[in-house]
Amino acid sequence: MSPAPSDTAGVLERKDLGRLLEVLNGAGYRVVGPRVRDGAIVYDELRTEEDLPIGWRDRQEAGTYRLERSEDGRVFDFNVGPHSWKKYLFPPHHLLWSTRQEGNRLQVAPGPTLEDKPLAFLGVRACELAALQISDRVFQGGVVDPTYSQRRSSALIIAVECSTSAPTCFCPSMRTGPEVTQGFDLSLRELLSPWGHRFLVEAATDRGRALLRQLPLRAGTEEDQGDLGAQRARVRAGIQRSLPVDEAHDLLQENLEHPRWETVGRRCLACTNCTMACPTCFCSTTEEVPSLSGETSEHFRRWDSCFNLAFSQLHTISVRSSIASRYRQWLNHKLGTWWDQFGTSGCVGCGRCITWCPVGIDLTEELAALRAKAPSTPTTAQGAKA
Amino acid sequence: MPALGPNPRLAVFKFASCDGCQLTLLDCEDELLTLTRRVEIADFREASSQVIEGPYDLTLVEGSVTTEEDRHRVQEIRAESRFLVTIGACATSGGIQALRNFADVEEFSRVVYASPQYIRTLATSTPIRDHVSVDLELRGCPISKHQLLETISAVLTRRTPDLPTDSVCIECKRRGNVCVLVARGATCLGPVTQAGCGAICPAFHRGCYGCFGPQGTPNVPPLTHRLHELGASRGELLRVFRTFNAAAPAFRQASESEERAKT
Ligand code: SF4
Numbered sequence: 001m002s003p004a005p006s007d008t009a010g011v012l013e014r015k016d017l018g019r020l021l022e023v024l025n026g027a028g029y030r031v032v033g034p035r036v037r038d039g040a041i042v043y044d045e046l047r048t049e050e051d052l053p054i055g056w057r058d059r060q061e062a063g064t065y066r067l068e069r070s071e072d073g074r075v076f077d078f079n080v081g082p083h084s085w086k087k088y089l090f091p092p093h094h095l096l097w098s099t100r101q102e103g104n105r106l107q108v109a110p111g112p113t114l115e116d117k118p119l120a121f122l123g124v125r126a127c128e129l130a131a132l133q134i135s136d137r138v139f140q141g142g143v144v145d146p147t148y149s150q151r152r153s154s155a156l157i158i159a160v161e162c163s164t165s166a167p168t169c170f171c172p173s174m175r176t177g178p179e180v181t182q183g184f185d186l187s188l189r190e191l192l193s194p195w196g197h198r199f200l201v202e203a204a205t206d207r208g209r210a211l212l213r214q215l216p217l218r219a220g221t222e223e224d225q226g227d228l229g230a231q232r233a234r235v236r237a238g239i240q241r242s243l244p245v246d247e248a249h250d251l252l253q254e255n256l257e258h259p260r261w262e263t264v265g266r267r268c269l270a271c272t273n274c275t276m277a278c279p280t281c282f283c284s285t286t287e288e289v290p291s292l293s294g295e296t297s298e299h300f301r302r303w304d305s306c307f308n309l310a311f312s313q314l315h316t317i318s319v320r321s322s323i324a325s326r327y328r329q330w331l332n333h334k335l336g337t338w339w340d341q342f343g344t345s346g347c348v349g350c351g352r353c354i355t356w357c358p359v360g361i362d363l364t365e366e367l368a369a370l371r372a373k374a375p376s377t378p379t380t381a382q383g384a385k386a
Numbered sequence: 387m388p389a390l391g392p393n394p395r396l397a398v399f400k401f402a403s404c405d406g407c408q409l410t411l412l413d414c415e416d417e418l419l420t421l422t423r424r425v426e427i428a429d430f431r432e433a434s435s436q437v438i439e440g441p442y443d444l445t446l447v448e449g450s451v452t453t454e455e456d457r458h459r460v461q462e463i464r465a466e467s468r469f470l471v472t473i474g475a476c477a478t479s480g481g482i483q484a485l486r487n488f489a490d491v492e493e494f495s496r497v498v499y500a501s502p503q504y505i506r507t508l509a510t511s512t513p514i515r516d517h518v519s520v521d522l523e524l525r526g527c528p529i530s531k532h533q534l535l536e537t538i539s540a541v542l543t544r545r546t547p548d549l550p551t552d553s554v555c556i557e558c559k560r561r562g563n564v565c566v567l568v569a570r571g572a573t574c575l576g577p578v579t580q581a582g583c584g585a586i587c588p589a590f591h592r593g594c595y596g597c598f599g600p601q602g603t604p605n606v607p608p609l610t611h612r613l614h615e616l617g618a619s620r621g622e623l624l625r626v627f628r629t630f631n632a633a634a635p636a637f638r639q640a641s642e643s644e645e646r647a648k649t
């Protein structure tokens with residue numbers, strides 16, 4: 001008989017992982033998390049343990065993502081995919097309100113708010129916990145976004161610490177990972193070694209502790225801690241990319257006319273994929289969709305991007321007509337002026353924008369190029385200015 | 387935008403085309419009755435042989451200009467129309483029939499028709515905009531029903547319709563699709579193609595083939611470069627750019643550069 005776990009931590013054997021899903025379902029949560037679909041690990045509804053990507057691994061490079069089978073049966077042996085949790089908190093296309101004309105009066109009905117069930121995010125990585133905290137500042141730091149804040153406050157966060165890293169990851173340099181330290185209700189650390197296949201479970205909130213109590217746990221051992229240390233070292237050692245997070249703001253401000261913007265502008269497709277995949281990009285536009293009769297109308301919010309021509313349209317012209325100027329805008333905001341606006345970098349080093357860019361543009365490379373050489377002669381950066 | 391009278395007249399005209407875009411109007415089953423209450427359908431031969439003479443408040447023009455008669459007829463239509471909207475790839479870029487722009491049309495006629503001496507056609511297929519001024523263009527092969535209704539409703543209420551010039555990728559990502567280019571190396575024109583379809587093809591696991599034509603700021607060369615790296619042949623890329631919007635400048639340049647590199 002193994003020693004008893006504490007009320008905030010314990011070890012869950014792999015065979016008992018299904019219990020977690022049962023407990024969550026039983027507690028009335030709508031569980032969303034990673035599952036395999038169309039050649040990638042996306043976030044979608046999870047009903048049972050079998051819905052998880054058991055025995056799948058991803059291979060990521062700039063502009064490339066592939067899934068492959070792994071033999072060891074690990075459950076979370078992959079890194080972040082094309083989706084992020086923002087799709088739940090800040091839906092891509094969302095009805096804000098609808099109006100109906102009744103005589104001389106305009107009736108306004110709010111759009112859908114809370115789902116009947118609170119969400120449980122299962123499998124939130126360290127960089128994603130950081131992204132949630134950045135999004136909190138964006139959506140509820142000043143004016144509170146009701147859709148975001150209702151979903152965010154009811155959502156249960158179950159973190160999973162990365163047991164592997166992708167070549168596109170650079171969380172250590174952004175100080176956002178790879179270790180999970182805070183910002184969760186419950187966390188899982190998957191370990192697989194001759195000592196067994198198991199999860200170290202930790203609860204950080206009352207909600208987390210209430211769930212923890214319902215799981216069949218044993219107390220942690222020295223072997224568990226040893227395996228965790230080795231795993232963490234392996235994950236860190238695998239991370240190749242980095243970004244100078246503290247220097248970025250000034251570096252960007254000082255290089256607004258750098259010729260590199262033109263170079264990247266020639267490669268960039270202005271397709272928006274980087275901003276759509278980014279867990280912190282928050283731009284949106286609204287659309288009014290009146291019925292043909294003119295009696296009713298629906299007002300939606302949809303994801304928008306600074307890479308779109310119309311995004312910077314003032315009256316009739318776009319003030320960022322060149323693609324170079326849009327890329328510069330994006331990087332300057334993400335890594336630079338985000339600090340002025342929200343007191344943090346807008347990047348958490350998840351690497352999604354690198355993987356999901358069809359032509360593999362890599363922001364760490366772009367920043368390195370700015371840092372490598374300041375422009376030798378002042379340039380007019382025609383396109384970047386336009 | 388011009389002010390419309392209380393009973394605006396709608397007309398639909400066809401040039402060289404397959405009728406698919408006009409059918410989109412008939413496809414608006416739920417809205418058709420409302421539409422007939424908002425506008426007088428003055429000339430829409432796909433739907434009714436009853437014809438009311440112009441002028442028209444809102445004219446939808448489908449198809450491209452391929453004959454000498456077309457050239458005159460489109461002028462007459464413009465003169466009769468207050469607000470003229472071209473609909474579909476044919477009307478906005480010349481359509482699939484603009485493949486003739488890259489070939490010898492006489493040779494085509496000899497191969498296709500038993501008695502080519504009766505064929506009188508222009509050497510090119512051109513969009514309506516090349517001949518008369520156009521107030522709005524709806525892209526697509528066929529056009530999107532949502533964009534058509536949005537446009538009609540906008541014209542009726544004198545507002546600017548919401549017709550984004552963004553890429554297909556933004557619709558693809560909003561829809562939650564997994565990118566077929568990044569995750570499978572498939573040839574997808576989404577990054578250079580204008581939104582409007584709702585990213586239907588990637589949602590069905592195939593690459594976008596560009597039926598809405600080039601997006602607002604198409605940057606095609608880096609995409610073709612990447613697609614070659616992923617294994618697409620010159621011939622394949624030549625073909626994907628030579629479909630419904632073959633003569634749209636950005637796509638034409640792309641196919642011509644593939645052709646030059648091939649020979
Ligand atoms: S900018 Fe790129 S690496 Fe940084 S958070 Fe966004 S998607 Fe991740």
Ligand code: SF4
Nearest residue numbers: 268269271272274357
């Ligand atoms: S950086 Fe890449 S993903 Fe972003 S807009 Fe440019 S080409 Fe698209």
Ligand code: SF4
Nearest residue numbers: 555558565566574576
């Ligand atoms: S599948 Fe095509 S349209 Fe969708 S994001 Fe990828 S490149 Fe863009």
